[in-house]
Amino acid sequence: MIEKALRRIPLTKLMDLKVDYAFKQMFGSEKNKHITVVFLNAILNRTGRNTIQEVAFMKQEFGGEYKDDKQSRLDILVKTQDQQMINIEIQLSNQHDMFKRTLFYWAQLYTSQLQKGMGYHKLLTTITINICNFTVFPQSAYYHSTFYLYEDKTLKRLVIQDDALEVHFIEMNKFLEQWHRGVLKPLDDILARWLLLLGMVDARKKKVYEKIYHELEELAMKDEHLLQAFNVWEELSLSQEDVIAYQSRLKYILDEEAKLDDVKHMAEQKGMQKGMQKGMQKGMQKGMQKGREEGKKEGKKEGKNEAKEEIANDLLRNNMDIDFISKITGLSMERIEEIKKGLIQNNDDQLR
Incomplete structure (x- = not known):
């Protein structure tokens, strides 16, 4: 039960998983790889034979090949067993540059695969996932938006199989607003469960949403991966070294x-x-x-x-x-x- 998972720590001591340091420790660690796989399948809606079964964590820095090149450091970068590159970015603050930053990261990641003498057909599908703690699309009610390359008039996708470009935006504020209104059903929606996990603590407001905790408590009785995530979250929040690093990053x-x-x-x-x-x-x-x-x-x-x-x-x-x-x-x-x-x-x- 989730009560046992959190028996050693008050809810107020839990890290805000929307802070990039905590997020990377939870989802970008080799020892938590199984949690990362479940989380990615939930975001990308992969089921059955299409599920991600294995990921390999890749180096997060690229660019800077020449003196004046801009060097980039990604939050989490993995390669799946079916040779897809997936970059996950978590953004607590709105820096007003999400669209261009996303395309820059995607372009850098896509083109960095090409080595001398390598054919273009060997370039891997590249997916970018942005989890934002602010509104990205004010005119849209959807909290999860997915983009591909489309033709302007027919709206036909440029590529159906192995899309080169796939970009996801998840807006946490919209998600939480819909959850509070009761329009979401986390029991039937795996992604909603994981987003509740991210939304339970708000470090900026110094607040813990106990209503979310109680729903997660019930869900964890039926979802062993969610329970495992709570155990990892607790261990992370109890580690003095990680707490110091987390607080330093949050302050920055x-x-x-x-x-x-x-x-x-x-x-x-x-x-x-x-x-x-x-x-x-x-x-x-x-x-x-x-x-x-x-x-x-x-x-x-x-x-x-x-x-x-x-x-x-x-x-x-x-x-x-x-x-x-x-x-x-x-x-x-x-x-x-x-x-x-x-x-x-x-x-x-x-x-x-």
């Missing part, structure tokens, strides 16, 4: 979220202050009410742009990606490139 993630919030707040404040100052000056010059109104509007716009550029400067100095900076500030990638060139030029001048 929360600190990065706070920095991002500070950046957004700073942009709003700077834009408002500069906008008011310039707006009043221009409004005074143009005179009367119309001048004030027009001046405020124009001043706010200019002030916001200046504030955005200052923030872009700060982020560039911290080596943030141009695409990420563009999403945060709203500046065009071309303008950010110009700012970057200016920073490089200033640095060169100082060195001289």
Whole structure:
């Protein structure tokens, strides 16, 4: 019974499995391979003869073959017995770059298989699974979305057998909202059971959903793999070494979220202050009410742009990606490139 599995540890001591360190220890470990296999079959809906029976964990770093290449580190990467490559990524925070990051990882992983003299027909099917603790598709009610390559008009898949590209997005917030409304039936849905396991602890809110725990308690009596996962989870949460590493990683993630919030707040404040100052000056010059109104509007716009550029400067100095900076500030990638060139030029001048 699950009560025995958790008899040594309070629920509040359990790690949040959505934190990448804990997730990788649970699902990316050789000793827990059987749990990984069950979890993947649930996500990919593999049943019968189509099930994944064995996985081999692969090295997680690739890229960086040349000096200026971007190097990538995947959360979990496995190869199945039928020669499919599967990358699983867990994202606690929304970095606003999921789509491009996903395609970049998939492309790197797909092309990295090709060695000199190797034919293209030997490239393996590559699957990417993204488990996100935030909304990815606001217009969709589905919490599990799967993408392939389709023709635009007929919607026919480019490849039926051995699809080169298969991408999954699982949105945990949508899943939990539907579970709370009672529209899901975890007893009949294996994936729902495993997602409840991921959703039971919320480290950001410092909360444990006991209602989820009680349902998992009943489910574990009928699902030995779920019970095994609870035992692993408990052992992980009792390991002092793992707890220290987990807490360090969680702190880093929360600190990065706070920095991002500070950046957004700073942009709003700077834009408002500069906008008011310039707006009043221009409004005074143009005179009367119309001048004030027009001046405020124009001043706010200019002030916001200046504030955005200052923030872009700060982020560039911290080596943030141009695409990420563009999403945060709203500046065009071309303008950010110009700012970057200016920073490089200033640095060169100082060195001289």
